[in-house]
């Protein structure tokens with residue numbers, strides 16, 4: 042297969058990646074045949090998936106606007122993905138040109154594409170790292186260059202933590218970030234999941250395909266997500282379905298709100 046010039050030389054084009062399958066669902070162009078095949082198969086099993094990922098992106102936008110309204114001007118976007126419309130720095134710097142952002146992703150294509158997009162933007166850095174290694178992320182040159190830990194920082198984990206199984210201690214990872222944050226900092230999370238007994242067969246089917254061809258997903262319910270936000274006070278409306286977190290219009294929640302396969306929340310460190 043021909044390697045496009047934006048694809049780093051060391052990636053395996055035959056193996057679908059989380060970031061690039063997500064890019065396919067979002068209609069992006071930074072993916073390969075293997076990613077498109079996995080995206081297509083999961084979409085056949087669960088056609089509403091595209092709407093689901095668009096809802097997570099819309100939540101990201103609402104969360105960043107909310108955080109800007111709280112006076113936050115520093116963002117650590119963990120599992121930031123392949124840049125698409127409405128990236129964190131575009132929103133934050135449209136409100137305040139001095140806003141600073143660090144994007145972190147494990148996927149080399151996401152990182153390469155983010156870097157090329159940000160060329161020349163001195164208030165944004167991109168780090169290729171595993172977010173589970175919070176010490177490595179927090180002590181990185183990129184984070185050190187942009188973020189002031191004496192001031193509030195918003196840590197974003199949008200559509201990320203369902204890739205961290207319980208055995209890998211998501212609570213410990215979150216605590217690792219939380220403990221470094223100044224009071225008045227925030228954690229924003231969106232996460233795939235259902236309440237007990239709610240998952241329809243189509244979702245189980247799509248998840249089976251995704252687990253075997255891309256990477257395993259750990260669904261969490263509302264109580265489990267609340268547990269992950271330990272040490273933060275939840276801001277209104279608490280842990281709710283993704284479309285129901287501070288919707289911009291009633292249409293955002295209509296239909297998809299009640300059984301939406303995922304939850305969102307923002308917590309503030311006291």
Ligand SMILES: C[S@@+](CC[C@H](N)C(=O)[O-])C[C@H]1O[C@@H](n2cnc3c(N)ncnc32)[C@H](O)[C@@H]1O
Nearest residue numbers: 059060120121122146147148171172199200204
């Ligand atoms: C579903 S995408 C979400 C992207 C973005 N946050 C958004 O909402 O559009 C999840 C991203 O997390 C990244 N990711 C998954 N596990 C990771 C890890 N352990 N460390 C860093 N990034 C990770 C994937 O590469 C992917 O880009």
